[in-house]
Amino acid sequence: MDNKDRRKFIKLGLYSSAGLLVGSFYAFSKREISPELKKYEDLLKFDWGFIVDTTRCIGCGACVRACKIENEVPDTYFRTWVERYEINNKEAVRVDSPNGAIESFKKNNYTDDIVKAFFVPKLCNHCYKSACTQVCPVGATFHSPDGVVLIDKEHCVGCGYCVQACPYACRYINHEKGTADKCTLCYHRISKGELPACVNACPRNARVFGNLKDPKSQIRKILHQRRYGLLKPDLGTNPKCYYIGLDLEVK
Amino acid sequence: MDPSHGFLFPNELHITWTVMIVLYPYITGMVAGAFIVSSFYHVFGMEKLKPIARFALVSSFAFLLFATVPLLNHLGRPERAINILLTPNFNSAMSGFGFIYMFYMIIVFLEIWFSYRVDLIERYEKSRGIVKFIYNIIILGNTNDNENTRKYDKKIIVFLGGLGIPVACVLHGYVGFLFGSIKANLWWSTPLMFIIFIFSAIVSGLAVLIFLYLFIHWRRKKVINQESIDLMSKWLWGFMIIAVTLELMEILSISYERTEKWAILSKLINHELKISYVYLQIGLFSIVPFLMLTVTSLFQSLNNNLRNSLIWLSSGLLLLQVLFMRWNVVIGGQLVSKSMRGFTDYFPGYFDKEGLLVSFLIIITPFILLRLFDKIFPFFGKKELVE
Incomplete structure (x- = not known):
């Protein structure tokens, strides 16, 4: 050659x-997904649900950080947060969530022996019978056809009644906008077929998001296999956020 | 420093409803209470209350005009407040607020118009120029005043007063219901709440009328109508007993049932609200006026000056009692974490948008307005001057 x-x-x-x-x-x-709106009938095929596997969460706070950035959540307010439960050898329980665990957890609450400890991530439960949508005087908060509790920020008057009514303290008043605010399951992402930011960020798959109307979805499979609990079931809100390995201490 | 203690959900660090929401039920309470007192004369014909009936009605109106001010100051988007009338969500207890409020405003306004019509015509005829023109607009150009029109006016007043009593109860009981129906809040959630609110409203209405009546008459050195003051003070005594008992019964039943919520509510009462609830609301502002009113109601031999001083003092204390009751309900309920594991802290700040200075101004304005009303339409006759 x-x-x-x-x-x-x-x-x-x-x-x-x-x-x-x-x-x-x-x-x-x-490819940029075309921003065409889904039809009402198409949305009815979905009922978005959420699973939190408390046995998998390591309290790293990645979900809180991801949510904060994705949704521009104001300081000292949270759309999602992580709680830490520690039980020592005297059976005393300490719970904390320093700044929503956005920087994870730095040190233990107890200096003596901790016999049991676990983390519980929290977010809006998107209840079937949500107290917040019931009490909104102007109808600014509503259930979307695909089962997400949303707020119309162009209509909300910022009275704060929904904040009072939510038994899980998932809502807050965004003082910059003067309206109520909360987790939307990252509606802007899920309507493009993406996962909510917190689910995406979780390194342990402690958060599962999916369509409860689809019998083949992962969320349905997990719910069929595992034992789960709900937060404050006695209040009749019928939450749609299912907690695997839920401890009695968690309220 | 973290002002909270125990565990709070992160969003609970700051309370949502501030001292503005304390003022709203306080002011509407006086509205409803004063109106009910005026109706005792207008509707039920209790002649002993005649000297105070008009004053009561106009006071009710003056407070009513300012009742929404704290709400508007508190709303995140006050410019959208009209949405509550445009797109009411009737599943919400709050959605009827605008309608009830407006309906009540119309009733009170009409009742005042009818009860002042004769005076207005008199003034129209005495005045000149532009003032005459203004009076002409106010009386809608109708100068008819004779036996028949007076009878008709009275009929209307009785009708409006009768209609107004249930609406006043609804207006205020409804505020209680707004709190009592929140299942998420351990301190609020009780069906007794709206009944307690109605009785405390009557207490504050009676108290503010007695307080102002005696104050004005002392200042202007006028003769006090002892009969009506005695009657009102006895009612004040009775209604405050009912209001305080209901509230204590509520706590007694929670504490006796010892359900899960008592663990946290007992801490709320014994620590967070120890001063404002136990010492002030129940101790100083309930038990002390109760004892004083017991003396003035049961011992007829007491001389009038001493009796009126005691009545005046206890009405002032009861006004504070109701204010503290509103504070302890509205703020107290929000101090408890929904996790049932801790409490947050709250101080409104002195010069904040929803701070103490603004609260003071909001509370004081209806009284200034009342003074102006009195200048235009004197509530109390001039002939009662002490010689």
Whole structure:
């Protein structure tokens, strides 16, 4: 092989690998999903639900950070947070959630022996019979057809009655906007087929999000296999956030 | 420093309903109470209350005009307040608020108009120029005043007063219901709440009328109508007994049942609200006026000056009692964490948007307005001057 042929070969190789590289950018890059609205009938095929596996959570706070960034949640308020429960050898219980566990947990509450400890992530339960939508005087908060409790921020008057009515303290008044605010299950993401930011960020798959109307969905499978609990079931709100390994101490 | 102690859900660090929401039921309480007192004369014809009936009606109106001010100051988006009338969600206990409030406002306004019609015509005829023109608009150009029109006016007043009593009870009982129906809040959630609110409203209405009546008459050195003051003070005594007993019965039953919530509510009463509830609301502002009113109601031999001083003092204390009751309900309920594991803390601040200075201004304005009303339409006749 003379020099010319070699040069030709290298050129061809370079061009073709460059072509492959550029082509693969196109092939693997995500297309912008067209922002066309889903029809009402299509939305009715979904009933979004949530599972929190308290046995898997390690309290790293990645979900809280992800939520804060994704949803521009104001300081000292939280759409999701993580609680830590520690029980010592005297059976005393300490619970904390420093700044919603956005920076995880730094040190133990007890200096003596801790016999049991676990983390419980919390978020809006998107209850079937939500107290917050019941009490909103202007109808600014509502159930979307696909089962998410949302707030119309163009309509909310900021009276705070929903904040009082939520038994789980999932709502707050966003003082910059003057309206109520809370977890939307990242509605802007899930309507594009993506996962909520907290689910995406969880390194332990402690958060599962899915369609409760789909019998083949992962969420339904887990609910069929595992034992779970609900928060404050006696209040009749019928939450849609299912807690696996829920301890009696968690309220 | 973290002001809270125990465990709070992170969103509970700051309370949502501030001292503004304390003032709202306080002011509407006086509205409803004063109106009911005026109706005792207008509807039930208790002649002993005649000297105070008009004053009661106009006081009710003056407070009513300012009742929504604290609410608007508290709303995150006050410019959207009209939404409550435009798109009411009738599943919500709060949605009827705008309608009831407006309905009540119309009733009170009409009742005042009818009860002042004769005076207005008199003033129209005496006045000149632009003032005459204004009076002409107010009386709607109708100068008819004779036996028949007076009879008709009275009929209307009786009708409006009669209609107003249940509406006043609804207006205020409803505020109690707003709190009592919140199942998420351990301190609020009780069906007794709206009954307690109605009785405390009557207490504050009676108390504010007695307080102002005696104050004005002393200042202007006028003769006090002892009969009506005695009657009102006895009612005040009775209604405060009912209001305080109901509230204590509520706590007694929670504590006796010893359900889960008593563990945290007992701490609320014994620590967080120890001063404002136990010492002030129940101790100083309930038991002390109760004892004083017991003396003035049972011992007829007491001289009038001493009796009136005691009545005046206890009505003032009871006004504070009701204010503290509103505070202990509205703020107290929010101090308890929904996790049932801790408490948050609250101080309104002195010069904040929803602070103490603004609260003071909101409370004081209806009284200033009353003074202005009195300048235009004197509540009490001039002939009663002490010689």
